[in-house]
């Protein structure tokens with residue numbers, strides 16, 4: 051048995067931390083704070099954080115093969131230049147839905163950037179239903195819409211053989227799978243692979259490990275859970291000292307550590323005394339399983 055250790059490595063007080071991504075080249079963790087409109091990069095060696103502020107809520111960030119990053123900012127797919135702190139718009143979506151913004155996003159194994167939208171919340175979990183869609187930004191910068199009627203677009207990752215796309219619409223309390231065609235980026239045959247139990251609360255961000263099992267951050271559940279998508283069984287629960295765990299990724303040496311983001315917004319003053327590290331970045335070690343490197347956007 052390995053002993054699991056949980057540590058807050060950065061007391062960032064994120065209002066809504068999300069989209070953790072490990073950048074091996076700089077030994078850094080990238081993440082966003084959505085309502086603060088910030089993309090952050092924490093250097094795990096120097097422990098320094100660099101923050102770039104953009105002009106709208108930023109909901110996901112990903113590596114870019116050309117250098118710099120790509121991010122979903124408001125209703126735009128953008129390219130981020132870290133040195134001059136500029137954001138260039140690559141594509142705009144949901145132009146008919148003024149109250150929408152992007153939410154979680156991730157790059158597929160062929161270098162396409164998948165990201166979904168949602169209506170802006172008036173409070174955590176409170177929003178106009180069915181306003182979101184799932185989109186994909188292709189390397190040539192054209193965008194395709196895959197489906198609509200989404201409440202809170204989240205999750206997302208791909209199976210190790212690239213034949214399955216895993217996805218979460220948070221308010222469905224389900225982790226879903228689609229058949230995936232890596233050559234075209236097309237998805238089909240949606241089904242549920244896991245339904246959350248009541249105390250697991252709301253499924254949010256997700257990542258796959260090197261054994262093909264899924265890790266899901268449970269918003270309000272204060273935990274990450276490890277699922278076997280083939281049997282539909284939960285294999286492990288790791289509880290954190292904060293309730294609003296939002297997303298997770300593997301990083302560190304050989305991707306042997308897990309990083310977890312969380313939110314501070316929506317926690318009352320009394321609860322904050324119980325979870326003073328809410329909004330921090332957490333590192334979990336001793337899981338005994340590794341992750342895989344993130345895919346860069348190739349456009």
Ligand SMILES: O=C(O)[C@H](O)[C@@H](O)[C@H](O)[C@H](O)CO
Pocket residue numbers: 066068084153154171173174175176202203204220252254269296
């Ligand atoms: O980051 C997200 O996925 C949403 O933007 C957040 O607002 C929360 O996770 C949501 O409130 C959970 O219900």
Ligand SMILES: [Zn+2]
Pocket residue numbers: 068153154203204205254255296297
């Ligand atoms: Zn999320």
